[in-house]
């Protein structure tokens with residue numbers, strides 16, 4: 178039965194399947210993964226949060242060369258105070274000390290302070306990223322941690338870029354619609370990666386996908402994309418039944434060959450430890466869901482993390498070292514609660530399985 182493909186989402190984008198491959202920040206996206214999913218009729222995404230404006234322009238050109246179908250570029254909107262965050266020398270030393278055991282176990286030298294001025298820990302300039310997205314004009318641009326500035330939304334509309342906002346609560350979905358976003362991702366607390374709340378603290382905005390999606394679908398008129406815990410055809414069918422126009426799948430695509438997750442991360446996603454995820458601020462200073470491994474337990478025991486982006490800045494070389502050494506117990510293993518359903522396979526196979534499972538269930 179093919180009618181499940183015909184939704185306000187697929188009509189808006191002119192694509193075949195109501196399936197979005199979720200963007201991955203932290204360097205885990207790949208152009209190959211996004212292109213395979215777009216070529217297969219879904220919407221491939223690339224998490225460009227870690228890229229400079231120049232890198233974003235090159236990425237959009239690369240994706241255009243790989244696929245003639247719509248694709249999505251994702252950015253993180255800075256939350257209030259984030260760009261200004263600065264640590265005193267004493268705070269810097271305390272944070273460094275909390276991370277010392279993990280740092281030493283990875284053979285990483287102690288960090289050198291970037292200074293106490295505002296912006297010291299900010300990796301990329303959001304305004305430059307946004308300008309690059311507007312100029313490069315990808316078919317779709319998605320945002321987390323709130324809507325981008327009103328002038329940017331107006332400019333993206335003028336240039337024909339479809340915009341997607343991301344909500345963790347009904348109130349956030351209503352705010353994103355009011356800001357003019359074309360489509361809204363409703364991301365339940367089951368999802369892998371960061372909780373992207375922007376109206377209240379993430380800890381006060383934890384709503385599961387099954388509860389969130391129908392309430393958001395009732396509260397807004399724009400098409401809703403369900404995210405969090407969807408990893409096979411049953412999840413797609415359920416999300417559409419709850420009022421979603423499409424699904425956004427992260428963890429199941431992260432395990433696929435084309436994603437930029439490392440070997441140790443993919444092995445953990447498909448091993449027995451995938452049944453145990455938890456939300457933590459330990460890796461970046463922001464609440465995020467990953468497998469509860471040794472690093473998560475030990476970092477939490479070491480005390481409260483410095484706020485984002487400082488903790489993320491401190492952890493970046495440690496994560497790189499853990500990745501290079503293939504040490505799954507020492508890195509952030511981002512994963513959603515449905516991780517056990519993920520399989521290691523080519524992304525085209527994952528997409529084809531989703532389609533055939535949905536069609537077999539109808």
Ligand SMILES: Cc1cc2nc3c(=O)[nH]c(=O)nc-3n(C[C@H](O)[C@H](O)[C@H](O)COP(=O)(O)O)c2cc1C
Nearest residue numbers: 199200201202224368369370405406427428511513
């Ligand atoms: C490793 C990882 C990184 C992520 N980074 C981003 C990101 O930068 N931007 C974003 O909008 N969503 C990000 N997400 C969320 C996914 O795009 C998707 O919405 C989520 O994974 C869906 O839940 P699931 O993992 O249960 O499928 C990330 C998820 C993971 C697992």
